[in-house]
Amino acid sequence: MRSYHHGSLRAALLQASETILDRDGIAALTLRAAAREAGVSHAAPTHHFGDLGGLLTALAAAGFERFRGAMQAELGSAGPEQGARLLALGRGYVGFARACPGLFQLMFRSERLDWSSEALSKAADAAFAMLTQDGQAGHPPDMVIAMTRWSLVHGLATLLIDGRLEATMQKGPGRSLETLIEGVLSRFVQGEFQTT
Amino acid sequence: MRSYHHGSLRAALLQASETILDRDGIAALTLRAAAREAGVSHAAPTHHFGDLGGLLTALAAAGFERFRGAMQAELGSAGPEQGARLLALGRGYVGFARACPGLFQLMFRSERLDWSSEALSKAADAAFAMLTQDGQAGHPPDMVIAMTRWSLVHGLATLLIDGRLEATMQKGPGRSLETLIEGVLSRFVQGEFQTT
DNA sequence: AGCGGAATCTTGCCATTGTAAAGTTTGAGC
DNA sequence: GCTCAAACTTTACAATGGCAAGATTCCGCT
Numbered sequence: 001m002r003s004y005h006h007g008s009l010r011a012a013l014l015q016a017s018e019t020i021l022d023r024d025g026i027a028a029l030t031l032r033a034a035a036r037e038a039g040v041s042h043a044a045p046t047h048h049f050g051d052l053g054g055l056l057t058a059l060a061a062a063g064f065e066r067f068r069g070a071m072q073a074e075l076g077s078a079g080p081e082q083g084a085r086l087l088a089l090g091r092g093y094v095g096f097a098r099a100c101p102g103l104f105q106l107m108f109r110s111e112r113l114d115w116s117s118e119a120l121s122k123a124a125d126a127a128f129a130m131l132t133q134d135g136q137a138g139h140p141p142d143m144v145i146a147m148t149r150w151s152l153v154h155g156l157a158t159l160l161i162d163g164r165l166e167a168t169m170q171k172g173p174g175r176s177l178e179t180l181i182e183g184v185l186s187r188f189v190q191g192e193f194q195t196t
Numbered sequence: 197m198r199s200y201h202h203g204s205l206r207a208a209l210l211q212a213s214e215t216i217l218d219r220d221g222i223a224a225l226t227l228r229a230a231a232r233e234a235g236v237s238h239a240a241p242t243h244h245f246g247d248l249g250g251l252l253t254a255l256a257a258a259g260f261e262r263f264r265g266a267m268q269a270e271l272g273s274a275g276p277e278q279g280a281r282l283l284a285l286g287r288g289y290v291g292f293a294r295a296c297p298g299l300f301q302l303m304f305r306s307e308r309l310d311w312s313s314e315a316l317s318k319a320a321d322a323a324f325a326m327l328t329q330d331g332q333a334g335h336p337p338d339m340v341i342a343m344t345r346w347s348l349v350h351g352l353a354t355l356l357i358d359g360r361l362e363a364t365m366q367k368g369p370g371r372s373l374e375t376l377i378e379g380v381l382s383r384f385v386q387g388e389f390q391t392t
Numbered sequence: 393a394g395c396g397g398a399a400t401c402t403t404g405c406c407a408t409t410g411t412a413a414a415g416t417t418t419g420a421g422c
Numbered sequence: 423g424c425t426c427a428a429a430c431t432t433t434a435c436a437a438t439g440g441c442a443a444g445a446t447t448c449c450g451c452t
Contacts, residue, residue, distance in 0.1 A: 025307070026307065027307050027308075105305075108354075108358065109301075109305045109358075111221070111222065111223050112223075115359075115363070121363075124360075125364075128360075128364060132364070143365065143371055143376055143379075144376060144379035144380055144382075144383065145383075146364075147355075147361065147364075147376060147379075147380050148348070148379075148380050148383045148384070150351065150355065151347075151348050151349075151351035151352040151355060151380060152344070152347050152348045152351055153347075153351070154351035154354065154355060155346065155347035155348055155349070155350035155351025155352070155354065156343070156347040156351070158304075158350060158351065158354060159343075159346065159347060159350060162304065162305075163311075164320075164324075165343060167311070167317075168321075168324060168328070168342075168343075169339065180339055180340060180343060183339075183340035183343075183344075184340055184343050184344050184347060186340075187340065187341075187387065188344070190387075191383065191386075191387040
């Protein structure tokens with residue numbers, strides 16, 4: 001017995017969108033599909049998100065918060081030494097991308113995100129800051145170090161969820177995918193300590 | 197005086213597609229837009245590419261060949277020592293992404309590419325092999341080194357063309373974008389020689 | 393030369409999508 | 423209880439991808 005007014009349609013639409021994202025992929029995530037999944041009329045989302053970009057932006061903002069949470073969680077189960085912390089952050093970054101590939105794609109490669117949204121840019125900045133500023137308490141942080149870290153894990157995550165890594169691996173000797181990922185993350189950590 | 201048969205419509209459509217890509221962005225690249233740009237009816241592309249995926253796949257395949265060419269060109273103007281070669285490859289990789297962002301996006305983040313296409317997978321493999329196998333004449337190549345190289349430059353290129361790097365830079369001290377890119381690529385090269 | 397088939401291109405059509413506008417129902421405050 | 427704004431639905435329209443059927447031109451064969 002659903003009343004005319006849903007009550008919490010905004011949250012329901014975000015939930016429905018993520019269901020679609022996981023089940024059918026990012027290409028199937030449309031305004032109308034989200035409305036169908038939530039059981040409302042196809043124009044209902046407009047009232048809460050304005051347009052498709054608004055829905056995707058809200059979804060991405062929530063995604064960045066969970067993304068940050070994933071890194072935070074890995075960090076919590078790591079020791080205090082800098083190498084272990086970096087490795088944990090890298091695992092969190094890549095692990096999130098593998099666990100939620102659709103959401104990760106939406107967050108990073110959607111042309112329809114509205115980066116002028118406060119919620120989105122704040123959430124994204126907070127997530128990136130975890131990775132780029134950890135261990136750089138001496139202000140200001142070295143941007144080269146920050147971007148090197150970020151580029152490496154981001155490239156690894158991206159190539160992974162696009163299947164390019166697996167595609168290439170089939171032509172090389174039979175290391176396991178997990179081993180390869182850990183290997184790259186190890187080099188990521190090692191590279192940090194080579195120069196101050 | 198255009199005859200009923202275009203003669204080389206396939207090539208013309210690819211050319212038109214790239215014009216649209218550069219001028220209006222990847223979102224505006226549709227089958228019908230390409231047909232309009234080439235001055236033919238909206239269903240003409242079907243005969244040459246089957247569907248939209250076919251057009252994008254052909255375009256991406258050509259893109260990967262030019263991508264490889266860009267790296268090759270940089271390599272040609274670099275010295276013989278390993279560090280200079282790697283730096284040149286990194287510059288070629290990132291430079292191509294910055295010069296042709298639309299095409300780069302299409303090549304790496306389009307969900308509609310048909311990777312079972314011989315032309316596409318061969319062209320992509322050839323491009324990646326340049327970066328991942330250079331200096332690894334001792335077979336088989338170390339996959340960890342290969343993927344570390346690839347991840348770093350790919351992540352850097354991706355973050356760059358998405359504007360995330362510039363967005364972050366505005367919050368840090370005023371290094372120039374070029375300096376930052378060169379700095380990351382330098383670390384990329386240095387990291388190579390840290391372990392054998 | 394000319395004929396027939398095949399490749400090329402066009403026209404017309406349909407389902408889906410995003411978005412705007414107008415109408416309907418509900419609930420909150422007075 | 424009334425009013426009104428918010429939430430939601432219905433209707434409508436342009437654009438897209440894709441399919442089918444028809445028109446036009448080219449090529450190979452005799």
